[in-house]
Amino acid sequence: MSTRSLEGRLALAQQVLAGVLILAFAAAAMGLTARTLKRQEQAFVESTLTHLVEGLNREWDEEHDLGRAAQALIEEAVPAGVYVEVLDADGRRVRANYSVLSQPDQNEVVSKRASLSRGAWVVASVTSSARHDTVATLGMVLLLTGVPLFLLVSLISRSLARRLLRPLSRMAMAAERAPRDGSIPPLGERSDPEEVAALAGAFNRLLHRLEQTLEAERNFTQDAAHELRTPLTVVSGELEYALSHSSDTDPRRAGLARAAEQVRTMTELVEALLFLKRTAPGSAAEWGESTPVNLSDVVREAWAELVPHAPARGSDVSIASEDEVLVGGHAALLASAVKNLIGNALKFTQPGQAVRISVETVQACGVVCVEDAGRGVAPEERERVFQPFYRDPEARAETDGSGLGLAILRRVARAHGGEVTVGESALGGARFELSLPAWVAKR
Numbered sequence: 001m002s003t004r005s006l007e008g009r010l011a012l013a014q015q016v017l018a019g020v021l022i023l024a025f026a027a028a029a030m031g032l033t034a035r036t037l038k039r040q041e042q043a044f045v046e047s048t049l050t051h052l053v054e055g056l057n058r059e060w061d062e063e064h065d066l067g068r069a070a071q072a073l074i075e076e077a078v079p080a081g082v083y084v085e086v087l088d089a090d091g092r093r094v095r096a097n098y099s100v101l102s103q104p105d106q107n108e109v110v111s112k113r114a115s116l117s118r119g120a121w122v123v124a125s126v127t128s129s130a131r132h133d134t135v136a137t138l139g140m141v142l143l144l145t146g147v148p149l150f151l152l153v154s155l156i157s158r159s160l161a162r163r164l165l166r167p168l169s170r171m172a173m174a175a176e177r178a179p180r181d182g183s184i185p186p187l188g189e190r191s192d193p194e195e196v197a198a199l200a201g202a203f204n205r206l207l208h209r210l211e212q213t214l215e216a217e218r219n220f221t222q223d224a225a226h227e228l229r230t231p232l233t234v235v236s237g238e239l240e241y242a243l244s245h246s247s248d249t250d251p252r253r254a255g256l257a258r259a260a261e262q263v264r265t266m267t268e269l270v271e272a273l274l275f276l277k278r279t280a281p282g283s284a285a286e287w288g289e290s291t292p293v294n295l296s297d298v299v300r301e302a303w304a305e306l307v308p309h310a311p312a313r314g315s316d317v318s319i320a321s322e323d324e325v326l327v328g329g330h331a332a333l334l335a336s337a338v339k340n341l342i343g344n345a346l347k348f349t350q351p352g353q354a355v356r357i358s359v360e361t362v363q364a365c366g367v368v369c370v371e372d373a374g375r376g377v378a379p380e381e382r383e384r385v386f387q388p389f390y391r392d393p394e395a396r397a398e399t400d401g402s403g404l405g406l407a408i409l410r411r412v413a414r415a416h417g418g419e420v421t422v423g424e425s426a427l428g429g430a431r432f433e434l435s436l437p438a439w440v441a442k443r
Helices: 006-063 066-077 129-164 166-181 194-244 253-278 295-309 331-347 393-398 405-415
Strands: 083-087 093-096 109-115 121-127 291-294 317-321 326-329 355-361 365-372 419-424 430-437
Touching (some): 006 129, 066 083, 194 253, 291 331, 295 355, 326 430, 331 355, 331 405, 331 430
Antiparallel strands (some): 083 093
């Protein structure tokens, strides 16, 4: 689980918190245990010392000798584990229940001393080794229980983080599906937490405004194109009529021809805008049912339509195709796409430069490949050329056009579940490859 994801960060935060709490609990438990045991040691020594002083006073009263009284006390009244030393009034040792060699380390004992009314001293000590062993044992127990507990918390934290973030994952999946469906459904559900519901509500309002904006833009493009069709048709007809009734020597004929050419260019632009609208996401229902289309026939028919407009290029174009390359799609759309593909190769090559077209089946896909010997497409421009209205500076200077041909080509390819790419051709120019899923008959 990556810590760059929110789920990973949430799980990591829970694990760090659990680790800190476990360590804090262990440290607090060991510290409290050590202090408690130390207080108990001190209380035990003080209580023992009180009894020893009382016992030594009684023995001294009976024996009238400090040495014999101390010996009797040590033999009869000292609890196990307690070190006792009896000193005289000058601080010299009289009796002890340990030898000099077995004397405990003063850094490892808890000692208390008390004086007798007759001038003697009693020193009682216990070692801290039992306390240290107990704390060490407790630390080992906490370690043996804390590590499995931390591992369990780690597993639970991942599952908990995934469950808590499930509403966000569901929203992301719904947003991902929206463009494919051509609509933007509301995100979120009533059962979502308040914070997620607030986020979903904000996104829903944003998406609704965006959908309205896109719909208004689409409607404007379509309405404007439809409204332009009629006047362009009228103007084109009038220019054609004027050209047909003008003589070759008429000085106005050249201007009429240029105007007619510009009107044809604008008419093609209007048709391209309408075509883009029809192939927009969510418009597939308007095309009708998908049928088998033979790409080989589409390519041959597209070339036959283009030949009259480029008679000098007939010897430059070579076509190599299989007899039948079937794909599932819509014949009119595919014909327009292939025509744009071939026309683009002709537009950006000069007479005498070869254009090679191939149609074949490759790995369950029908592939139309168009290569040319032109100037090609620079690597940094190979994605931008598919953007609507994009034309590089050289194309603007050399040829006329709207920059919609390749945009239409990619739109049609993706609408059919295919793709179009551009690369470098062995001929020296560009290599455009249109790939579409092969036709599969329904049973």
